[in-house]
Amino acid sequence: MCDGCGCGEQDAGSRRVVVEQELLAKNDSRAAANRDHFRSREILALNLVSSPGSGKTTLLERTVHHLAPKVPVSVIEGDQQTTLDAERIKACGVEVVQLNTGNGCHLDAEMVHRAFHDLPDQRGGFLFIENVGNLVCPAAFDLGEAAKVVIVSVTEGEDKPLKYPAMFAAAAVCLVNKIDLLPYLDANLDKLMENARKVNRNLLVLPLSAKTGEGFSKWLDWLDEQRLAR
Numbered sequence: 218m219c220d221g222c223g224c225g226e227q228d229a230g231s232r233r234v235v236v237e238q239e240l241l242a243k244n245d246s247r248a249a250a251n252r253d254h255f256r257s258r259e260i261l262a263l264n265l266v267s268s269p270g271s272g273k274t275t276l277l278e279r280t281v282h283h284l285a286p287k288v289p290v291s292v293i294e295g296d297q298q299t300t301l302d303a304e305r306i307k308a309c310g311v312e313v314v315q316l317n318t319g320n321g322c323h324l325d326a327e328m329v330h331r332a333f334h335d336l337p338d339q340r341g342g343f344l345f346i347e348n349v350g351n352l353v354c355p356a357a358f359d360l361g362e363a364a365k366v367v368i369v370s371v372t373e374g375e376d377k378p379l380k381y382p383a384m385f386a387a388a389a390v391c392l393v394n395k396i397d398l399l400p401y402l403d404a405n406l407d408k409l410m411e412n413a414r415k416v417n418r419n420l421l422v423l424p425l426s427a428k429t430g431e432g433f434s435k436w437l438d439w440l441d442e443q444r445l446a447r
């Protein structure tokens with residue numbers, strides 16, 4: 218109870234905290250099972266997170282184009298509505314499942330578990346999970362991935378890592394996308410990269426353009442290294 222006024226504020230607040238803790242604990246346990254499942258099949262699962270429109274699907278289209286001839290690749294697409302992103306990925310010739318979260322602002326481990334079982338066995342390959350475009354909630358939900366990859370585009374402003382630190386702290390790699398637009402912006406790429414590293418000094422920060430392919434080889438190298446290290 219809040220001090221004396223009888224509004225019930227604190228009771229409601231503590232109930233909410235308990236429900237959130239239970240929800241996250243349940244998710245963590247499902248995520249651990251997903252992780253075991255991926256490991257046992259030598260699948261490298263990566264969780265792509267960003268604000269809406271940073272370029273996750275464009276990045277995946279180009280990534281799939283490079284990887285799919287050499288190694289099994291499958292994709293889980295997360296969006297509130299539509300199958301638009303899954304259609305784009307399907308057109309690249311790889312297996313894809315679209316998840317629609319309705320009002321939900323992130324994917325959770327149970328959704329990924331179900332989607333994964335709708336995909337053919339892709340032993341030894343990559344599973345890319347494109348999360349719902351949102352720089353906040355997906356940070357809290359482990360999906361069982363080997364790593365989170367955060368994408369931030371140069372059009373979003375240098376301050377985003379500082380304003381949304383949880384996502385940058387949770388990621389292993391930060392792809393700074395749309396660098397082809399730098400000549401037309403007053404964006405400061407160095408500052409953006411510095412801010413990302415300020416939040417997470419272990420973060421690998423790679424500037425690239427998913428549209429033109431500039432800087433893309435370093436991202437592909439990182440993917441190769443992760444696959445070999447598995």
Ligand SMILES: Nc1nc2c(ncn2[C@@H]2O[C@H](COP(=O)(O)OP(=O)(O)OP(=O)(O)O)[C@@H](O)[C@H]2O)c(=O)[nH]1
Pocket residue numbers: 267268269270271272273274275276302349350351394395396397398425426427428429
């Ligand atoms: N100039 C430029 N445009 C890009 C680049 N990457 C993506 N875009 C454009 O940015 C827009 C959004 O790209 P998407 O790949 O759909 O972004 P997304 O993050 O998947 O979006 P949501 O799934 O809706 O969150 C599209 O118009 C892309 O063509 C890039 O490197 N350079």
Ligand SMILES: [Mg+2]
Pocket residue numbers: 273274275302347
């Ligand atoms: Mg997308």
